[in-house]
Amino acid sequence: MSNINELDFIIYFEEQRSNSGVHVQEALQYWILDREKEFLPAFIGGYAHPLIMLADAVELGSSMLAFDALALTATDWSPLTTLVTMSLPPPETCSNSLLEILDKIRNDSSFEHVVPSPGIQHIAEILHNGPAAAAIIKYLSIGNEYISSPEFNLQVTGEMVEVAIYLLMCTHVPGAPAFDFYLNHNLTFVNCLHILLPVFEDTDAKKTLLRTYWLLTILAFVTQGRPVINTVLIQSCDARPSTAEWEEIKNAALSPIGTLNPKRIFDAHFLKAVHIMHTFGLVMEGMEPLLLAAAQRFVGEFNNWTGFGAS
DSSP: OOOOOOHHHHHHHHHHHHHHOOHHHHHHIIIIITTTOGGGGGGGGHHHHHHHHHHHHHHTHHHHHHHHHHHHHHHHHOHHHHHHSSSSOOOSSSSSHHHHHHHHHHHHHTTTTTTSSSSSGGGHHHHHHHHHHHHHHHHHHHHHHHHHHHTTTTTTTTHHHHHHHHHHHHHHHHTTTTEEEHHHHHHHHHHHHHHHHTOOOOOHHHHHHHHHHHHHHHHHHTTTOOOOGGGGGGOSSSSOOOOHHHHHHHHHTTTOTTTTTTGGGGGGGHHHHHHHHHHHHSSSSTOOOHHHHHHHHHHHHHOOEOOOOOO
């Protein structure tokens, strides 16, 4: 198996589809959901980059990108898949919000001295530490119960978008030019839910996507040092947002002028964050002022990424 690479799997999946004579949608349905060992829970591998790739494939209508997501999953099967599929213990307590759960995690001594420096490379250390691993499962259960409740209706909510904005913008040191790379991914994961949840009709598939999102949220929060979320750092704009304001933000993001890092216009993660904020600003009712304020500050201050820790 060590000689098999991602390209081999892309060719394999394409050949399987061609030989069977089925449409792309049917082939993807089989591999992602219908097999005895379905692939969807394993899209969390590679820090969920197969999931991101699948969402991009749906958004762009690219079957090649979808098969690439399958191939990446096949070559990077993650132990985190177990946490996505296992039966969780009943939650010890209920919660009133996602931020409340994150605050409990921040104050939980189970994670003390487990992560030596920022970076998702320390996920393994968390899961191999008995108290920390038990705490992960505990908070996964609490959050899973909360976001799977009928009130959430198995969809992306304003609360999820708000948490993503807060993780990116309200853990940031004011005036510092670097934003946390892995906390930024939470915004990407919420965007994945926004794209993929309507695609899957199966309730269990939707719940798998939601649990994947929440597990990634917990792990990023812990590995990045359980930062204080200071919501005062980002305030909604008072005025009603206008198309012109979004255009100014996008133009500023794409311009090398007025920034200490002109190369940021080639940074896909930076540009994608701005694009997602704009997208959610258009579709999430009542959230555009917050998203506009976040985008303005993000584009105005962004210079580089931080949070990688030791190499």
